[in-house]
Amino acid sequence: MNYKKTMILRWVVALSFLTGTLAMAAEQGDQPKKGKPNIIFIFTDDQRYNTIHALGGSQVITPHLDGLVNNGTTFTHAYNMGAWGGAVCVTSRAMLITGMSVWDVQEEEKDYSSLLGKKGFWPQQMKLAGYDTYMTGKWHIKQNPKDIFDRVEHVRPGMPNQTPQGYNRPLSPADTTWQPWDQQYEGFWKGGTHWTQVVADDAVGYIDQASKKDEPFFMYLAFNSPHDPRQAPKRWVDRYPVQDIELPTSYLDEYPFKEEMGAGKGLRDEKLAPFPRTPYSVKKNIQEYYASISYTDEQIGRILEALKKSGKMDNTYIFFTADHGLAVGHHGLMGKQSMFDHSMRPPLIVAGPDIPKGEKRSQDVYLQDIMASAYELAGIKKPEHVYFNSLLPMVKDKNKPSSYKSIYGCYTMEQRMVRTPKYKMIVYPKANKILLFDMVKDPEELHDIAGDPANKAILKSMKAKLIQQQKEMNDKLDLTAYLSKI
Template sequence: MINNKVLIVKYLSALCLLAVSLGFVFSKNAKPADAKPNIIFIFTDDQRYNTIHALGDDQVITPHLDGLVQQGTTFTHAYNMGAWGGAVCVTSRAMLLTGMSVWDVYQEEKDYSKLLAKQGFWPQQLKKAGYETYMTGKWHVRQKPDAIFDHVVHERPGMPNQTPAGYNRPLSRTDTIWQPWDPKYEGFWKGGTHWTQVVADDALNFIDQASKKDTPFFMYLAFNSPHDPRQAPKRWVDRYPVDDIKLPLSYLDEYPFKEEMGAGKDLRDEQLAPFPRTPYAVKKNIQEYYASISYTDEQIGRILDALRKSGKMENTYIFFTADHGLAVGHHGLMGKQSMFDHSMRPPLIVSGPGVPKGAKRDQNVYLQDIMASTYELAGIKKPDHVYFHSLLPMIKDKNRKSPYSSIYGCYTSQQRMVRGDRYKMIVYPEANKVLLFDLVKDPEEMHDIAGAPASKAILKDLKKRLLEQQAQLHDELDLTPQLVNL
């Protein structure tokens, strides 16, 4: 009996030692219940909302972004609020990093010193909450990133250098002087390695370092692609034979209000293709746009694979978006300086612990809501100056209403827009023109119904909404002459 008791005690002691040993082994990767999640923000430039195969474009090849769509929740109607100048990305990024709405940050960006001192930038708030912060890639904000991130690698300018040969092309099928894979024009190839690959290389280094630590991290990975010059390896360009490219449904040789809306021949983006547009020139630009997107997708795949191998994936939230969309031939336009959805809407995907997989949310939101979403994840009280809202309530509850009753849009003093769930009104003050689109029946925004008798009540409602938005957002543009008769 005594021997049995001794054996039992020895057996239990051995189990305890084994449990302690296993507990030690597991504890190196285990996280306490209240551990803050890691956050990776992946940002592209000039990427339209539907330029992911899984989100509606059956021509574009994006297997890794398709996988992110399947593993997460997509907001199908995310918008950039607009811009005060032709470099729309400057305004978009200023709003994203400060959380301020368009005209408020326009005033603030003249001198960011007060906001900097108050630690009011996005990465600064995450640093205060215990995050190690990384940044690589495109910046284009009037504040040095090394003042607000712990680590900055390969800070890039607004765009890779575009050369004269990259404009007003192609003039014909025989116009082959400029080729997207030719390093002699530098651009993305400057330095020897394509900048898109450099961002991924940097990210892999960051992830490797982070895998050895328990500190939560925030990574800001900003690709310049698919911004022009839309350069990519030849193997990707060859995947898109130009004759197989479909023209946009809204293709036009010229947009009738291009000058009055500020998207005419003097605008840099619009000079990329010849005036008037030709089907071949538009198809060629789309070919290079898709090749750039596919190459970016390939590099994003490398990042996601490294994250999986690091053991950090299960406690990491990934946010993917772009700073706005791009026309590339829609409505006869090439750039992003318009109030059409192709220019204002980027993709927006969220994946991570507890995020529904393969889900869609069609609430109207702003891409800058990502900042507020990360604050909620990190347990940060949203600062008073932040206009935007967390996406998490809508991720958790698909029936949750958008925090925005309508979406506002602007471009300099030459364009204004407001949209609800179904209708969009665009105003061109210099043309004294008001357009109205039914986005349910006419998602490509091809049929202006402003003059229809049945539209009077709709226009009156949208006028009220736009004026309310202008007051709320401190937009001082007087639209009385254009809206007085609505």
């Protein structure tokens, strides 16, 4: 081949390569650059882990949360670590927004100024990573949300105002003074629009604005529902006839250790239903609880629909959980101030790009792990003060073990708990009582096996785990000597 032909051939090859490269670049240029993903955190109040139809709540109507379950990955064993007071949500939310463990954050909340200055709050870190941060709904944290979010809409207190008529009821089927849809008692109806709808209205409005921008967003959407007063439109209450409501398997008229565990007749939550409990009063409270959950589900559906219409769904991760669970008649209790699963275990769902659909993970985790998960998605290095860990390794690999060898639980100085996948030990120091449950054979926690001599080695192991956890958590309740005697 002569020189001229060789040069022509090289020129043709080079031109072809250049043309292909330009075509590829043009094609890629036509594709939208997704950048960092959007993150939406949806938070309910007092919602137990099995109050979603797709997660075992056979009587609960939750089509939109069912959709999240079917289109995402659910952690079936997520827990709130505990609380230093009766308002368990205060502790849960303080841990979530700071990432600190229970007793450490109790010390920190005495003066949040140092953490604020270090930009150690969840939304502050998201802002540093380039996110527009938004909040609406329940707060109940000793830090002004306007100091840490870019935009704040309605800030609600710990709970809507409850009235005297809302307690110690119903005494009988004839007791119809207080009704969930009656707006004269205000509560969620204060202001004219149910607070659950207001959160959804706010969220839909923000998503519409965010759809017109390229900046990634972080939304903190905190519903007060289904916390009491458990109010909802009549159309939802009517979907749950009282006579059809199933009583909890662990139903009791009264829990024998209620006073020693700090959940007795003087606790606000426990005053909602009469003492001793009656099947009718518990069924009525469950009816109103389910109606509130269904109404919340309806409003969540509006948020999800707005996200679909915005065109942002394909680049948005959604986390759903609650601050803890709720007894509502389980073990004779009404509130969340116990170490039973029904009180400290909420649902936890993760949905979004590349998240396995319709899958479940049974590893023991904390609900506050959501914060560290959001950091991983946003490319944020987890700050040193954050105790909790990302859920994403377990989402990606179902065989990945939990970050925690055991789960720690506490309530004031009256209760302590340690849980492994198989066993749970609960301690009531004031009652001089230790309970042990086989959580595989007895998930409803009906049969205390602590007194069985065959379980002596198990108890010894669980006691050692609890003592070690207390040291790690800076727990000031020293049970070392007490546990060694029992």
